[in-house]
Amino acid sequence: MRSSPAELRARADAASAHLPGLVLSAERLAAMVAPGAHGLRRAGPGEDFWQYRPAHPGDTARSIDWRRSARSDAQFVRDREAQTAQAVALWVSAGQGMDYSGAPDRPSKRHRADLLALALAMVLLRGGEKVGLLDQPPRAGRAQADRIAQGLTMAAAAPDDSDAPSADLLRPNRRVVILSDFLTDPAWVQTLLARAGALGVRGVLMQVLDPDEENFPYSGAVLFRSLTGRVRHDSRDAAGLRDAYLARLAERRDWLRAQAQGAGWTFGHHATDHAPALALGWLYQVLGG
Template identity: 35%
Template sequence: MGALVPADLGELLRTRVLRVRRPVWGRGHGRHASRRVGLGLDFRDHRGYVPGDDPRQLDWRAVARRDRLVLRQTEAEDELSLLLVLDAGANMAYGEGAQSKLAVARALVAAFAWTAIRQGDRVGLVISQGDEVDAALARPAAGRDRLDAISRRLAGLAPRGRAPVRGLLARVAPRLPARTLIVFVSDLLDLATQVDDASAIEGELLGGLAQLRARGHDLVVLQTLHADELEFPWDGARLVRFVDPRGLRVDVEGAASSLRARYLERLGAHLRELEAACETNGLMLARVRTDASLGQTFATLLGRLAGDPGAAVAP
C-alpha cells in the first residue's frame, strides 16, 4: 500500500476518517451513522416504553423527570460498503511517473481503500480495462486480507486498452449492497467505443449512475485530469501529431496553434456539460488534477463526503 500512496497522502490518512454525510445501512456495527436506531453512544431521541422493550434502555433520569417510562434511543453506527471503480484504460496512461493519471487515480483508490478498511468498512474494487471488467473483488469485504488483495491488484496495474462502460454498469449494479458508496474514477474524457458514440455512452453512464443514486447508493465521480489536457500547453507553428492511445480515433496532426483554441473551447464545453449532468443526477463530481497535491485533494474529498460544503467541484 505504501508504494501506491504518496508520502503526503499517507501521512494524511493516519489522522482522517472516512465519513459519509448520509446515514448508511450496513450489516454490522460500524462507525457510520446508520439509518437505524442502534447501540451507539450518541443520543438520538426519547420515546415511551411499550411492553417488550429492553428495560436496559430506560432512561432513568428522564423517567424520574417525566414520571413515566421513557426509553433512551441512541444513534446506531453501521459499517460502510465502499465500491471503488477504476478506469484503467490506456487513456489513463498520460503523464510522467507519479503525475500520470493512472498513478493519481490509483493513489486515490488506495487511499480510499486503506481508510475504509482501517475503520472496519467493507471495500470492493472493480477495474475496467482492455475491453473487460475485472470484478473479482467487486463484492465489498472488510479486513486485512481484502486490503492486501486490493493492494496487489493495484500494484500490478498497467493502463491497457479501452474501459468498457456498458459492461461495467451491468456487472456492478445488480450485486451492490444497500446504500453503497461508489467511487468511480476515470478521466471521463472519451468513453467512446466507436468513433461516433462518445456522447451516447457518456449519457448512458451518467444515466446508469443516476439510477444507482436513485436506488440509494452514494456516488462519487472522480475525474482525474492531467494539466496538459486542461491547458493544452502546445503552441506555435510546430507540428504536433496526436495519437489516440486506445487506437480508436484517427491521428490528428497539425500546427499546435491551429488546434489549441478550438480544443480548449470544446473541452470546456464538455466539462461544463458533465458538471451540469452530475448536478442534475445528484452525483458528486470531483475533478482531480494530477499536478495538485494529493493529500490536499483527498482531504477535500473526505470533507465533501462528510458534508463540508466548502469544497468546490472544479479544481
C-alpha cells in the first residue's frame, strides 16, 4: 500500500534525525580500518608488488627480476597486482525482526547492520572503489557515502518479519554484501546465489544477531513473539528450549555457510555486543581477498 504524504514526511523527519549520528559513527568506525585500494589480488597492470613467480615460456627478458633470480638456479618474474576498481553493492534487511534489541544499552540489529554497511562503503570509497546500495547504481567519490547513508536511513521497514533482496537486482561482475539476521525462511538465499553464480557475482552473507538470539538466556515462563506479533509461542519452561534452539541456530549457520561456499561466497556472523570494528575489518579483508 502506498504511503500517504504525511507518512512520507514523518519518515523523512525521523530519518533526518538519525542521519548525522549514523554518518559520524560510520566515519569513526571506518577510520579504524586502513584505507587504500586493495586491488583484486591477481597479476596485472599496477604499481604494487604482489609476488615472485617462476618464469614461464613466453616471458620476456625484460620481465625477469635478475636480482631475485641470482639467488637461485631458477629465473623469477616480479608480478604486480592489478588495481582494477571493484563495484560493490550493499543490501541491509529491513525486516521488522531486524529492529530487535535485547537490552536498552545495545543497538538494534538493523542499526548495527546499517553502521557496518555505511562504514564499509566509506572504506571502499576511500580506496577508489565504486559502491552503492543493491537497488542503486554504484558510484565513486565522497558524495556517494552521503547517498548511501540517506538510502539506509530512509528505507522503510518491511511489512513482515522477513525481507529478501531481489535476485533481479544482481549485475555481472560485482561484489555483493548481504546483511541480515537470516532467522526467517531462508529459501531466498538459494535463489539469490543461483542467480549470482550464473552472473559471476561473488559476495558475502553476514548474519547480524543480538546476543540474546546467540545465547538464548531465558528461563521460566516466557512469551516469545515476533515484532509484528504474527508469530507467538508461550513457554512455561524457556530454559528447556535452549539446547534445541542452539542446535537449530548452528544448523542454520551450517546451511548458510554451505550455500555460500557452493556459490563462491563467504559467510560470517556478528553479535551486536561485539566491537563493530572486528566485523568491519573482516568484511574489508574478505572483499579484498
